[in-house]
Amino acid sequence: MKHLIDPTDLSVSEIAEIIALAEDIIANRAKYSEVCRGKKLATLFYEPSTRTRLSFTSAMMELGGNVIGFADAKSSSVSKGETVQDTVRVINCFADIIAMRHKVEGAPLAATEVSRTPIINAGDGSHSHPTQTMTDLLTIKRELGTLNNLTIGLVGDLKYGRTVHSLIKAMTRYENTKFVLISPPELALPDYIKRDVCDRYGVEYREASDIESVIGNVDILYMTRVQQERFTDLEEYERVKDCFVLDAAKMRGAKERMAVLHPLPRVNEIAIDVDNDPRAAYFRQVENGKFVRMALILKLLEWQDDVTRTFDHGGVDMGCKCPNPLCISNLEPVRPRFERSEDIVRCVYCEWEAK
């Protein structure tokens, strides 16, 4: 069984296969209009979404398949206390593939422990959002023609931004990637990503305190929203929410060939006077999300019986407890899974360091 929980579940060559298939779908839409006839996708969304849920729905419909699911956990038996794993066992009776979004980190990985069908992580808390990353990679490839030798400016909420975490993990595997990290100190990139991802793979990164001084050097400017829903202290949110705003004046300092990406929704971190700039790629990015999800559905259904495709997040019960209150291992009856790398013990579900 092949699932997609983290961008690194896909090898670079599998990512290339998916991108190539998405590009073929874009060029030959009619060829794919019946390929999922008789198949069902279940979209289990425990957290709000516009793009991810509707692009999955649209993707499966364009492949000729059907979609079931819920957009709000309150309308399902989750509201009566059903666990993620029991819900997945039930949905396995109804659907061939599952896309799950959950505010609890590690919930989609816990789902893979019991599922008879492929599970796609459609975003788990602040942790990971691999289908957004696939969307971003297809967009970068289509906008700039390559995934190599790129300097990527990441702006805004780098602490809670799951799209940023997933994109960094994916891009470290391409040649000569460099990152510029632009965030208020309160929303800086977590140390585990700097150390275990960037440092481990020898990827250069530097921190900057404003957009203006770096915009001329980046090939991609990846803007993100400061996510009010992740803050426990609303005063802190108010203090940092408007720190970095991209506008047409700042775009005058950018390279002629570059692209502005944003996973969306935006609040006010990109002024609307940027929208008509040809380098503003964020609405094209949304459409790419549908095509890449079509390709992902097809590939995961194809790979589910292929024993040469591996999926293993590892980890064993070490008798410790994950310190993350939003980790599935603290909220539902799943077996704790920890992994040791050098001196650090890390929870496999959410990647927090165990104390």
Ligand code: CP
């Ligand atoms: N980019 C993204 O995940 O958007 P939604 O929250 O609307 O799905």
